[in-house]
Amino acid sequence: MSDTSIGDQVTDMPDIASRLNRFRSASPLSFRLLAWILLFSTALTLFASGIQIYSDYRRDLAVIQERMQVVESGYASSLARSLWALDQKLLQTQMEGILSLPDIAHLRLKIEPDSELVIGEIPRGADTLSHQFPLVYRDDDNFRLGEMTVTADLTRVYQELKRRVGVILITQFLTIFFVSILILWIFRHLVTRHLTAMADYTRDFSLRNLSKPLTLDRPDTPANRRDELGMVTDALNEMRERLNEDVARRERDAAEILKFSKAIDQSPSSVLICDRQWRIEYANRKFSQLTGHDPAKILGKHPSNLIEHGMDSQEARHLWQSIRLQVQRVGVWQGEVNSVRRNGERYWEQLVVTPIKDSNGETTGYLILGEDISIRKRYEQQLLRQANYDILTGLPNRMLALDRLKLALAQARRDDTEVGVMFLDLDNFK
Incomplete structure (x- = not known):
């Protein structure tokens, strides 16, 4: 191989590695599938090839051993006759004929009592297989004339095994490679391209x-x-x-x-929503307009804290404690409260307090609805004064006098006392 071709192969290696990295990044699942296919296919191929090569090796050894058995059965008697007749030329010819057989590399004829004839040469360092058989001349009696040792050279067998290994590995590698590419293409066509489409769909x-x-x-x-x-x-x-x-x-x-x-x-009534501990969670726009409080600054506070600066704190706590107890017992509280605005101005307010319950009937908070009734209260006070006092003088009129007289008489009856009544008549009163 020339230096130029070696250099070209070395130059192509980074390009192949770069393509593999791009393929691994673009389709990691297909890359892992290809790797597993190659791994298991290679392991299976090596295992099957090993069994096949070992079987071929045993078969070749069996052929050589069978050939040696043929030498023993076909040449033993003729060699014994030639040796008995001391026909060295014929003996040499027979041994050369045996040596010409495939894989037979060396013959050693040991002649009784202490001479031998050797033909052929055993290659140095080569693996061999030997077979011995006696040379017996049969007449009326059996005469043992010597012993023949046939040695076979296994170099050709090993070379043939190496050639087969190379052929098997190359053919199996090409088969695995093309089958893997085919499986990879089928897998990509049937699976991975659809998985990519699913990933793109879910990503978008x-x-x-x-x-x-x-x-x-x-x-x-x-x-x-x-x-x-x-x-x-x-x-x-x-x-x-x-x-x-x-x-x-x-x-x-x-x-x-x-x-x-x-x-x-946008409700015309003020709305407060409190949690289970009566901490304010929400206040609507009307509440801010009515009281002057900023909804963001009262979150988390108790409603009683909003009127403590306008009335006694103990009175405010007592009021809301009674409201809480009635809401827990009855489920609703409503009444009129003399509340205080943020600027200290007092006003009358109609309150309705109800619990907020979930689907299981558990109380999760409280709803407080308020309505300014200051104008109505002033009208009521004016009507009450007009009904009980003289408009001109501002003095109590007959209706109020009779009402007070009834109260005094009732008090006297309870206390067993007397009541005195004085009547004054003013002349020329206009």
Whole structure:
């Protein structure tokens, strides 16, 4: 091989490694599949090839041993006759004939009592296989004339095994490589490209494109709909439909919540929402207009804290304690409260306090509705004064006098006392 071709191969190695890295990054699942196929196929091929090569080796050894048995059965008697007749030329010819047989490399004829004839040469360091058989001349008696040792050279056997190993490895490697490429292409065509499409679909999946279903680029057949990819596709599309329904329901719920929130915020009555510990969680716009308090600054406070600076703190706590007890016992409290604005101005307020309960009937908070009734209270006080006092003089009139007289008489009856009445008549009173 020339230096130029070696240099070209060395230059191509980084390019192959770069392509493998790109393939591994672009399709890691296919890369792992290819690696496992090559690994197991190579291991299986090596195991099967090893068994086949060992079987061939044993067969070649059996052929050589059979050939040696043929030498013994076909040449033993003729060699014994030549040796008995002391025909050295014929003996040499017979041994050369044996030596010409395949794989026979060395013959050693030991002649009784202490001479021998050697033909052929054993290669140095080579593996050999030997076979011995006696040379017996048979006449009326059997005469043992010597012993023949046939040695076979196994070099050709090993060379043939190496050649077979090379052929098997090359053919199996090419077979595994092309089969792996075919399996990889089939796997990519049937699986990985659809997995990539699913990944792209889920990566772009958002609440804005719920109307777009997942479709795979393959025929819509019953078999495809029943396989794993079809089941995953159906599951993703069902999830998309459920999400679409949930989003629509949430939008409807959000619209309802917004409507109720605006209704509460724009209510003509003040609204306070407290938690289970009577800490303020929400105050609407009317409450801020009515009391002058900033809703953001009263969150987390108790409603009684908003009126402590206008009345005795103990009185405020007693009021809200009675409200809390009645709400717990009866479920509602309503009444008139002389409240205080943030600037210290007092005003009359009609309050309704009710608990907020969940679906299990457990109290989760409290709702406090308030309405300014200061004008109505002033009208009531004016009507009461007009009914009991003279408009001109401002003195109590007959109705109030009779009412006070009834009270005095009732008190006298209870105390067993007397009541005196004085009547004054003013002349010319206008």
